[in-house]
Amino acid sequence: MSNQAIKKIVLSKLGNAISDEKAERIITKIQIHEASELSIVLKTWENQFDLPDWVKSEVTINETFFFRHPEQYSDLKKKWVGKDDISVLCVGVSSGEEAYSIAMIFEEMAIKNYKINGIDLDPNVVAKARQGRYPLHQLERTPEQFKSLLTKYGETKTGIDGACYWVNKKIMDKVEFNQANILTFFLRRYDLVFVRNILIYFCEEDKARILKRLKLSLKPDGSLVFGSGELLDVNAA
Numbered sequence: 001m002s003n004q005a006i007k008k009i010v011l012s013k014l015g016n017a018i019s020d021e022k023a024e025r026i027i028t029k030i031q032i033h034e035a036s037e038l039s040i041v042l043k044t045w046e047n048q049f050d051l052p053d054w055v056k057s058e059v060t061i062n063e064t065f066f067f068r069h070p071e072q073y074s075d076l077k078k079k080w081v082g083k084d085d086i087s088v089l090c091v092g093v094s095s096g097e098e099a100y101s102i103a104m105i106f107e108e109m110a111i112k113n114y115k116i117n118g119i120d121l122d123p124n125v126v127a128k129a130r131q132g133r134y135p136l137h138q139l140e141r142t143p144e145q146f147k148s149l150l151t152k153y154g155e156t157k158t159g160i161d162g163a164c165y166w167v168n169k170k171i172m173d174k175v176e177f178n179q180a181n182i183l184t185f186f187l188r189r190y191d192l193v194f195v196r197n198i199l200i201y202f203c204e205e206d207k208a209r210i211l212k213r214l215k216l217s218l219k220p221d222g223s224l225v226f227g228s229g230e231l232l233d234v235n236a237a
């Protein structure tokens, strides 16, 4: 019963559809960490606009890596060659590797003015993205053909958390990260919107809502980039 109640609250407040297993983890955490009884916590959540940040971290899956879906980064070079001003939004940017990968490609293309905004629901990954610092094992999945760009635009340093890869300042200055929900974030106009590997977490109705919003956020001639393999009915939006 509480499982269903949690799933319903998360769906209505955040938009995310979650599994029974995740709902159970949230219930366990409420029982351990919250001062009030489960039924009171659920009633409170029902009556408020948003949910606590820890719940957002609990419901999200943050898998990502530098230059994921490499063919899409190669396509960027073809589509945006010769352009000087490019504004980019990465929705569901996770810990930032996607946004930094785009910045490295644009540096290679010598694009003069570009700015990349990344948003994510989970405050923990937004904090990581802002640091631009990654344990070396997180670089292992970088596709071979892009590894030299990581070397060119960052360096390995050893600090209190061991050896880490640090994105360099020039790249970090081009990228900004904020916590926001894909269903409600403030819409601005962008040339390029990356929305990769996130729509699978939404029901069909919310997917259509999201696509409608993202289409509105595109400048004329702008592009939406989905995760390769994501099946979407773009015409439904």
Ligand SMILES: C[S@@+](CC[C@H](N)C(=O)[O-])C[C@H]1O[C@@H](n2cnc3c(N)ncnc32)[C@H](O)[C@@H]1O
Pocket: 014, 015, 016, 060, 061, 062, 063, 064, 065, 068, 091, 092, 093, 094, 095, 098, 119, 120, 121, 122, 125, 180, 181, 182, 183, 195, 196, 197, 198, 201, 227
């Ligand atoms: C699987 S990751 C994809 C990361 C990256 N786009 C990539 O393709 O490598 C999905 C990200 O979407 C974020 N997310 C999930 N629901 C969201 C929402 N309602 N609004 C914004 N971000 C959300 C998660 O926190 C997670 O970091």
